[in-house]
Amino acid sequence: MSDNLVKPENFLFGESEKDALELDCGKKLHSVNIRYETYGELSPDGTNAVLIQHALSGDAHVSGKHAPDDKKSGWWDEMIGPGKYLDTNKYFVVCSNVIGGCAGSTGPRSINPKTGKLYNMDFPVITIADMVRAQKRLMEHLKIKKWLSIVGGSMGGMQALEWAIDYPDLMESVIPIATTARLSPQAIAFDWVGRQAILADSNWHDGNYSEGDTQKGLSIARMLAHITYLSDESMKNKFGRELQDSPSYSFAFKRDFTVESYLEYQGQRFTERFDANSYLYITRATDYFDISAKADGDLAKALEPVKCHFLVVSFSSDWLFPASQSEDLVKALLKNQCEVSYCEVQSSYGHDAFLLEVDTLGKMISDFLHNRQEAVRGR
């Protein structure tokens, strides 16, 4: 297999009651599949394993191609690969699809082993900690003793933070990017409205929808979310008030503006690759994310177990997870005398900057990982 080709793998666990995955809601998940991909080789000293966490709509396919004629590469291919910022000639990179997802790991559109039918809305409501607990099983399966780093943007960053608190001995560092230690009421509110659009969709059938049915509700949820991923400035630069098809207004309700056309396309395309039920479960998991909750809202206290080094990155125009939220995290870590590097990157791209500012981010990550590995090997 050539360097830039990758094969998705499956790790199945939890067949027995004892082996089942315990969830925060109190239920257990049986016969759990984790879809994952790996890049590069685990070094003999085991110091080069990096876990990449995907965001809400991402998947395990973070780099390379599955087949030579694939039109698209993995979602962070500019960042990760042979000779790239996160150099897979040097590091052993792992990325897995979250549970609750719809890209290979067990989620609401998987078969419920108890009924032989799709879970749909019988799937248990999961949390970010549940996702991480499943990844911990994958770590054991892959015989990784300690991650050199856990890297993630947005919801991926939430998972990275959760790892650092729940398994403080299992990583040298974490890199939370464009993320937050607890979802804000504004973000909860946007999630709520998106979910209401799905729940109200007459094609959704209480989650028991048929493949092929148009999922207009999901498309609306995605269009709404998309606005929160951009910034006022980037939308001005990208679309302005430009009209799409005609030099003048249609005086109708079809799309007139380029921005409307863009949203329509993004919403439609999303329904072709994503599951409405997964969208409900994953957004709910982010709503529930608040690492300070167990410490009565005291973020520093909640972060006390943490032992690893941090590289925290935010983006100036990100208004979904604004820099101030990263600063709250950094202040709490510093209060605990943790080792933290922090950078607020100046960017007009809004929340999406974590996927677009590859060069700026790549150099930081590359240097940080190199230094971390040197330090580990020097011990």
Add this chain to the structure above:
Amino acid sequence: MSDNLVKPENFLFGESEKDALELDCGKKLHSVNIRYETYGELSPDGTNAVLIQHALSGDAHVSGKHAPDDKKSGWWDEMIGPGKYLDTNKYFVVCSNVIGGCAGSTGPRSINPKTGKLYNMDFPVITIADMVRAQKRLMEHLKIKKWLSIVGGSMGGMQALEWAIDYPDLMESVIPIATTARLSPQAIAFDWVGRQAILADSNWHDGNYSEGDTQKGLSIARMLAHITYLSDESMKNKFGRELQDSPSYSFAFKRDFTVESYLEYQGQRFTERFDANSYLYITRATDYFDISAKADGDLAKALEPVKCHFLVVSFSSDWLFPASQSEDLVKALLKNQCEVSYCEVQSSYGHDAFLLEVDTLGKMISDFLHNRQEAVRGR
């Protein structure tokens, strides 16, 4: 009738082809009703008439009560009334429901005189300039020669700006508050998503819905818009991550958070008083609003006809119509050597501040109007 009681009035025009209201879309509107209310008396010298413009979901009932046992007063009752900031003992205040609305003026749920049936989606797509053109007819009907001022927040401010350009000789001043000279692509995008929720609602029936049918789509549109009226900070202060009914998460998709409960309530309540079709038409009118369009995007050039004085007010935490948009307007007016006062009010209330910062705003408006009237009377 006591001072704080007011009777809604109707002004019907456009019965004949010649008298019909010409619209920007090229069509004409016949048998147009304008629902309006007036407060105070027009002074013998005619220098005390103030036109108040309502925002998207507002109406003509801006002050006082219709009956002594009304639970609520008009939507800007704290600002306007006898002895209040906009003192109706001193000023003659007029407020009318916009055409396209659903609070008495002709809109999509009015009878189409050509068919004898509800217009619904046969109602023509209107613009802010069309709304203003209808108000101009009302002005003639009321025998007002010149407005002392035209005052409006949000979409009301758009109407005020449109007046200043289209009828520059008919007002001494305008007070555009928390508004913009052209809707941004971000605001167009939010409107688009809100409308898609209405269009996708299986109860909406292409606009031919029955009274009493639940309008879930409208509720979703309203919930979404509501988030844009608040600020991140005000949502943190008002809701935080507080749970509504239970000390712990439900692990379900019903409302858990106070902010979810608030949105659900606001969305539901809105469907009881507003029309889904009006929502489509009025948001479209705001999308189309760009006073610079006729001058190829040159705001100063577009504002050249303007003769009146301006008091422009923005709010620091308003991210729907941010202060920078008011500043663009002010700069363009100054370039034209117009008389402009500008204030960015420090407030955490977001866009809603124009309805909540009554004292700060009231003092400014009161002083400004007083000075304007003194100047007029001194001529």
